[in-house]
């Protein structure tokens with residue numbers, strides 16, 4: 001049957017097997033960190049800092065791993081697909097890479113949908129999500145004949161039916177159901193418990209009612225059920241428990257309503273390692289196989305043909321493929337009860353990575369521009385924003401001789417970094433450079449101060 005895929009652990013640039021750097025990361029003989037064959041000093045010189053850098057080869061490999069895992073794990077069932085969750089990080093180049101590697105694209109806004117369409121991804125390879133889709137989003141999705149609209153509520157079901165009727169078309173609908181499984185790294189990113197905004201509850205009967213209403217509607221086609229239980233989930237049991245609940249709902253509906261529910265999407269949420277202290281998450285294939293085993297057992301127990309299964313990984317494809325490069329500015333040391341802590345300020349911060357402030361997320365950092373010439377000291381890397389919670393890395397050992405102008409690289413920032421960036425303190429959002437085989441190019445241009453001033457009705461005239 002299936003062969004196990006290699007675990008995508010990449011070596012630390014210093015040679016240790018940490019598995020948190022992009023696959024092509026290496027230390028050059030000069031001591032500089034290089035990604036995709038491009039030294040970070042060159043990246044900083046040519047593109048400036050702060051800078052998001054994405055390793056194209058690494059991101060493609062991770063996408064391919066999901067495609068192969070789904071193909072292999074579901075080969076004896078009705079098949080498996082992977083949708084790349086664009087919310088992690090989407091631009092035209094990334095949409096194209098994902099499509100090249102055989103993935104579909106999951107979008108959740110008009111601009112995400114337009115980004116995918118703009119680079120030629122056909123509607124049938126795109127999904128649309130959202131708990132409060134606009135009329136424009138629903139219309140665009142119907143006009144583009146997307147693979148599925150994931151409908152989040154009974155109110156939205158009625159709205160999609162009305163818009164599809166106006167346009168004389170049929171909407172391909174997946175119903176997002178909540179299973180009661182609460183999983184994930186932080187309360188704000190756990191999404192399948194009852195007391196939150198997403199989805200149709202199985203326990204309350206809303207999910208069953210939505211199935212009945214979809215079947216009864218003239219302009220809706222019930223493609224499948226959808227479940228997304230949260231993000232940064234290490235436990236395969238959380239996924240399989242939720243999967244069993246969705247499969248049970250499907251079996252009941254198939255038996256009692258005589259309908260076919262040909263697909264299930266188990267959402268995203270597959271974990272990555274942010275630092276070497278984090279647990280090693282299951283390999284992509286192991287997540288896929290856990291879901292396949294659950295689907296296989298259900299088909300055997302119920303006699304109902306297995307559904308076509310899809311998943312929506314975002315972070316597990318994008319996060320480890322990206323790093324952020326910063327330039328060191330001011331430095332100070334403070335006395336603590338148990339020693340000292342050095343504060344190293346860099347030229348970005350919570351505007352380019354909100355995750356430490358929002359979720360208490362931990363990252364690590366390395367001196368990227370040269371070999372350290374001293375032992376490490378306990379360091380907190382902080383940003384340039386006017387908040388004490390503006391932390392980039394809580395606690396890391398960095399060379400005692402670190403000084404202004406040195407480059408610091410923070411790994412695993414490829415997901416939910418640029419996509420959640422802000423203009424706090426009127427900082428322009430950094431651009432994203434893709435590196436591959438010694439070449440570097442913008443895939444998302446940086447904002448400039450003039451871009452920001454341009455939006456300002458009075459300041460733009462000055």
Ligand code: LLP
Pocket residue numbers: 085087088106129189228230231232267268269270312313314315316355359415416420
């Ligand atoms: N599918 C749906 C319906 C989702 O809501 C999400 C994430 C995904 C897929 C992709 O999840 P992933 O595989 O990337 O975990 N900003 C947070 C994460 C929020 C995720 C929201 N939904 C963070 O930075 O950790």
